[in-house]
Amino acid sequence: MRDDPLIQLIIVIAPLSLLAIGGASSIYAPLQQQTVDVYQWVSGREYLELFAIARVTPGPGSMLTTLIGWKVAGFVGALVATLALYIPCSVLCFGAARTWNRYRGTKWHTAIEDGLRPIGAGLMIAGGVMILRLEDTGWLGWAVAFAIVAVMTWRPAAHPMLLLAVGASIFLAVRAVIG
Amino acid sequence: MPPAAQPVSLFALYKLCFIVGLCSFGGGLTAWFHREVVHVRGWLTDDEFFSGYALAQILPGVNSTNMAVYIGQHLRGAVGATVALIGLLTGPFAVVLAAASAYHQLIALPGFPAIMGGVAAAAVGMMFRLGMTSARGAYRHIPSMIVLMATFLAIGVMQWPLLPVVAVLTPLSIAAAWPRKPTTERHDDA
Numbered sequence: 001m002r003d004d005p006l007i008q009l010i011i012v013i014a015p016l017s018l019l020a021i022g023g024a025s026s027i028y029a030p031l032q033q034q035t036v037d038v039y040q041w042v043s044g045r046e047y048l049e050l051f052a053i054a055r056v057t058p059g060p061g062s063m064l065t066t067l068i069g070w071k072v073a074g075f076v077g078a079l080v081a082t083l084a085l086y087i088p089c090s091v092l093c094f095g096a097a098r099t100w101n102r103y104r105g106t107k108w109h110t111a112i113e114d115g116l117r118p119i120g121a122g123l124m125i126a127g128g129v130m131i132l133r134l135e136d137t138g139w140l141g142w143a144v145a146f147a148i149v150a151v152m153t154w155r156p157a158a159h160p161m162l163l164l165a166v167g168a169s170i171f172l173a174v175r176a177v178i179g
Numbered sequence: 180m181p182p183a184a185q186p187v188s189l190f191a192l193y194k195l196c197f198i199v200g201l202c203s204f205g206g207g208l209t210a211w212f213h214r215e216v217v218h219v220r221g222w223l224t225d226d227e228f229f230s231g232y233a234l235a236q237i238l239p240g241v242n243s244t245n246m247a248v249y250i251g252q253h254l255r256g257a258v259g260a261t262v263a264l265i266g267l268l269t270g271p272f273a274v275v276l277a278a279a280s281a282y283h284q285l286i287a288l289p290g291f292p293a294i295m296g297g298v299a300a301a302a303v304g305m306m307f308r309l310g311m312t313s314a315r316g317a318y319r320h321i322p323s324m325i326v327l328m329a330t331f332l333a334i335g336v337m338q339w340p341l342l343p344v345v346a347v348l349t350p351l352s353i354a355a356a357w358p359r360k361p362t363t364e365r366h367d368d369a
Contacts, residue, residue: 070279115354125307126330171300
């Protein structure tokens with residue numbers, strides 16, 4: 001049974017779900033080790049290629065595991081790999097959210113919620129900085145990010161889709177001129 | 180704010196998560212979720228959203244799907260959490276497989292990397308703006324402002340690991356928040 005590729009996918013990926021602390025970026029190193037060195041499902045070059053695809057497509061960067069499942073066992077493999085990554089952490093999060101919401105209205109719940117709020121806001125700004133660093137788009141990335149801040153201050157109701165299109169247009173225009 | 184009198188329809192929840200998931204590049208779903216869930220639909224309050232965001236970040240797993248699970252659970256329990264998670268993943272699942280099949284054609288498209296970079300940068304701008312909006316509320320309470328700045332500096336600038344930073348700041352922040360909002364349980368006068 002341990003030779004079944006689908007079982008192997010679950011054995012490799014499911015534990016990573018609960019190891020991804022502070023975001024999915026922490027799973028890339030162990031995932032690479034397991035899929036390239038141990039199970040040899042993909043070559044190192046293929047791994048980087050799949051990583052790049054997951055980065056440029058919408059959704060969490062961790063869709064990389066979906067692609068590895070697809071390489072191993074086609075569509076079913078992709079499905080199994082996706083579920084193996086998202087189910088364990090989602091069950092944990094569900095339990096935490098349910099416990100959390102059950103005690104809504106009590107004094108300590110209000111205090112914890114008030115205390116967590118500035119931490120959430122600080123993490124959000126820090127998360128934006130980390131994405132810019134990871135994307136490695138230099139001054140242009142920062143310029144577009146702050147331009148969007150300015151536009152949202154001026155027009156708070158602007159639709160997100162429009163803002164994303166503005167960002168893409170600026171990048172296209174600048175890259176066309178400067179290269 | 181009490182929960183909406185009418186339970187949120189599962190289809191509406193699925194649709195929102197599907198669109199946000201499909202349009203998120205580089206991790207920019209959070210600001211969009213906030214806009215739709217708090218401002219446009221009024222499904223969650225600001226406090227509920229940000230404390231849920233902190234929870235989604237602190238728990239292991241993928242932060243964006245954790246946030247969807249939190250929102251879904253809050254609105255419709257286990258079924259809501261499942262629907263939100265599936266909604267968020269359906270679009271990216273289909274697109275990532277299609278992109279992998281057409282990778283070599285895709286990467287050769289002129290302008291493709293620029294578009295992806297621009298979308299990600301705009302999404303970051305949306306996150307900055309949302310974080311700043313929340314910070315404005317914190318001006319009225321100095322300890323909140325200090326906690327916000329300390330969190331940002333430790334994670335975003337110093338790049339210290341998340342767990343120790345949160346483990347130190349959370350108790351301090353909660354202690355500072357304790358006497359703020361009076362509830363019916365309170366007997367002491369602040």
